Amino acid sequence: MAGLSEPSASEPRSDDAKVVVDGVGKVYESERQRVRALSGVDFTVDDGEFVCLVGPSGCGKTTLFRTIAGLEAATDGEIRLDGDPVTGPGTDRGMVFQEYGLFPWRTVRENVAFGLEEQGVPEPERSSRVGEMLGLVGLAEFADAYPKELSGGMKQRVGIARALAVDPEILLADEPFGSVDAQTRDMLHEELLRIWSETEKTVLFVTHDVEEAVKLSDRVVVMAADPGRVSEIVDVDLDRPRERTEPAFADYVDRIRTLIGE
Template sequence: MASTSKIAFERVGKVFPARGRGAAQELTALDGIDLEVAAGEFLVVVGPSGCGKSTLLDLAAGLARPTSGRILLDGREVTGPGLDRGIVFQQYALLPWRTAQGNVEFGLEATGVPRRQRAARAREYLELVGLSGFEDRHPHELSGGMRQRVAIARSLAYDPDVLLMDEPFAALDAQTRESLQDELLRVWRHTGKTVVFITHGIDEAVYLGGRVAVLTSRPGRIKQVVPIDLGPRDAAADLRSAPEFARHRHEIWSLLHDEVARAQLLEKERAVA
């Protein structure tokens, strides 16, 4: 693997013990993943349900260990969680008793940032995600989209090199989701972070990704990595109606179509067994 990659997955596999009859049963979630992510790249990963997308992100985050292969970050093997990686999940995971500012400051407290610097940095990142004026609101006083903005600000505030995002907009309505996609691209351009973004949505993958890695049905393998060329992602431009967008969308849909059919067949077989 090239040493210039920010993240390198080298023949990564993950096997889980399967629940069911027979002590020897195992579930292979990922098999032989080879993938490089360049510094500053926005890589999107798509695949059928149950193909191991979230498992891949957990391994990159250091929340789980691969059964085989290894993951390198800046040439060093990932062996556990670290402050060089920020994680944003589908569920906001905000502390309900803390304000928006208090939630953003939470990660900074753990890293020993002095109180005055914590407050200033939290305000800076809330402003970056468009939440100036909402610093003193608690999560229950914020919309779903605003809560996810707080979660993004919290992950960015301690300045990780890499942002790992597991379907962060899946629970939002379509209009809010598209608005946050534009917001995320603006933040990405501003910060230059390396982003690995998991999604089920083909449109979302094409709109956000500089490249889209398509996984097979379980066990997840890299089927193809598709470069996306839409020119500058300008929120004012209607990129989703562009012919290039439709072409990329069709290419990824075609790659996924057979895999989704295989995954559905597998589910039916398991239900009968």
């Protein structure tokens, strides 16, 4: 797949990468205290690559996610997408959240159509794009259901369809499968990998689950806490589909767990 033939992480990556995280630091300041959440975070994500961010809780991975998403501003450094600095949220970054974030008053179809409405996509195209996205995530029959009628896994597939509908440059996901059961999670992993290879999107995926990171990604950015920083970037050189039972898979998991200190 796309990522496997890419140059390895040890080679310097140029500024023509899809995403460049360049010396990003984040300090939260309140009247009583000053907390450094991120310090000197540097890494890049290539076009079409699947990168996971893992780390212990408190390592700032969610802060980093929110900064890349444009929901928070970096205190130092900057994030560039296709060379342009990120200054706020935008449709070039499709976002998928752990708590789904579906609009409960909109049906599945209407949720997926939301971003297209904002882009002013006119009606025949809009419906056909929504239909295409629902087909991609296998929810065509549930187009008229409200979110409350869906299981967690189905809700997240709507979330993915909605994020992809506006054809973003990159898909950002923050622990998207953290709220579903293990069996559903395995299924969603397969589905996400299929969608990734069909759409050839760049994916940046935050998780605390090391196995999930090894299962999915081309590279794993391992973070450490106090202050949040990148401790190592691990290339996952395994053929897909990957099985948790393979010894090489377990080696990667052990190596990353050791880095995290689990």
